Amino acid sequence: MKKIVVLSGAGVSAESGISTFRDAGGLWEGHDVMEVASPEGWETNPKLVLDFYNKRRAQLKEVVPNKAHHCIAALERNYEVQVITQNVDDLHERAGSTNVLHLHGELLKARPSDNVSDIVEWIDDMTIDHKSVTGSQMRPHIVWFGEDVPAMDAAMETIQTADAVIIVGTSLQVYPAAGLMHYAPEECPIYLVDPQPSLESSNGLTVIAENAGTGVQKACDMIHANLHNSK
Structure with missing residues (x-):
């Protein structure tokens, strides 16, 4: 899978x-x-x-989970999915995601x-x-400013085994989490969902300049098409 x-x-x-x-x-x-x-x-x-x-x-x-949370959870119907989140809320879990790693605590x-x-x-x-x-x-x-991020090693190991990566809701400005995308395999497609992206689409990186709710759905559709065609 x-x-x-x-x-x-x-x-x-x-x-x-x-x-x-x-x-x-x-x-x-x-x-x-x-x-x-x-x-x-x-x-x-x-x-x-x-x-x-x-x-x-x-x-x-x-508050309740939104469309983006539910779309991410729905990926588990067809794929092994690991969510690595900088968020401290439980909205991913409430939407149905079963594998959520919280970098900054809960x-x-x-x-x-x-x-x-x-x-x-x-x-x-x-x-x-x-x-x-x-x-x-x-x-x-x-995890407060100045404290270690205990889950970072697990996050780096996880992304090294990805077949596709979705990045959503983060400015990619806060380290060490911002550096995680660079641990993805070289051939792994990355989909960045951001209404005001700081990056442009390039080889292996697809930028979707939309809000999370609509952009995540587009990323999921692209992943399904690409991974299905690569079988």
Whole structure:
């Protein structure tokens, strides 16, 4: 069975109503990103950080997967599909995708501040009073600026085995995730869905200058035609 790898970013979830990571002013929901998404911000004002992610968690409960999420999930009917996402929401899973690797953590999970491996489900608000069994402060299971990306090695290994790659909802500006496409096999076709693409179509790269909802469907149609013809 052919393998499709999907690299997704904030632009996919934006069409469901989730705010993108930061606006043109460098703010995220009115906050400097370093205040709410860095170890330094956590150390300085943990209550602010917890409140910020409580609001993100509440917002997530109010939105639903969109056409792009469902289109990606539907690929599993005919292919082995691995989603590698920079998003911390669960919209890919709710749409039906069964293999989702979250590079930057998951909003509906938490862990003790002193243990990166002790990950638990967390769907409600988190306060400064929530501690682990060892007494460590609980924190969102989010990879903040300056922290390692534990899933990066697995992501690189996965994309090296792809028969086709779809990139959607990401500006390809945030590293190390932005470099993942370069690990695809040389003969692997790559489809970039972006309404304002920073790249142009070239050998092996097809740029679809559309929003996620319509662009992903076009990419899926192209993949099906190309892989079917290559049998």
